[in-house]
Amino acid sequence: HNCWCYLLQEGGVVRYSDDGEPQGTAGQPMLNVFQRQEVWNVCCVVTRYFGGVLLGAGGLTRAYxxxxxxxLTAAGIARMGLWTLWDVPCTYPLLERMKLEVAAAGGVVRDAEYGADITLRTAFPAGTAETFQLRLTELSAGSLAMTAAGEEFLPGPREEAN
Structure with a gap:
């Protein structure tokens, strides 16, 4: 049996299937796991190969x-939020240090373009890039400045599920 559930925040879409299991023993209990944690935009499929009648209704519910x-515990939870994108010029000798500085400021390096110098495409949670800009100025003695490249809704850091 492949029992599933999904929850989509946009439109409040919530669906589940017991896939032939006794009604209410699979899809709904799975759905409750995500609703209790207030998790949205998720799809989960649990496959049962063995047990059935041996487990009984209570055992099926506990298993699913x-x-x-x-x-959910293995995947963790990531909260979506607005991130600003920045192009950060970087010299080759500063590359590894720059990656560490971006991470220390709460950002991530999403891509790198290599040429005579390097341009890092970075993302920072909205309102946090200014801290990194000050550090960039300090590291480069004022010779490097990052430029805005837009904004996106992105998942934040992975959090443990309770």
Whole structure:
């Protein structure tokens, strides 16, 4: 049996399937795992190969609930938020240091363009890039300045599920 559930925040779409299991023993308990954690924009499939009648209704519910909870724990939770994108010029000798500085400021390096020098495409949670700009000025003695490259909704750092 492949029992599934999904929750989509846009439009409040919530669906599940027991895939032939006794009603209410699979899809709904899986859905409850995500609703209790207030997790949206997720899809979960739990496959049962063995047990059925031997487990009984209570055992099935516990098995599907545990499968969904284990998947959530393994995947973790990432909160979506507005991130600003920046192009950061960088010399080759500063590359590794620059990567560390971006991470220390809460940003991520998404891409790098290599040429005579390097341009790093970075992303910072909205409102946090200014801290990095000050550090960039300090590291380069004022010779490097980052330029805005837009903004996107991106997942933040992975959090442990409770």
């Amino acid at each position: 609930t545990k499968g969904a909870a284990d998947a």
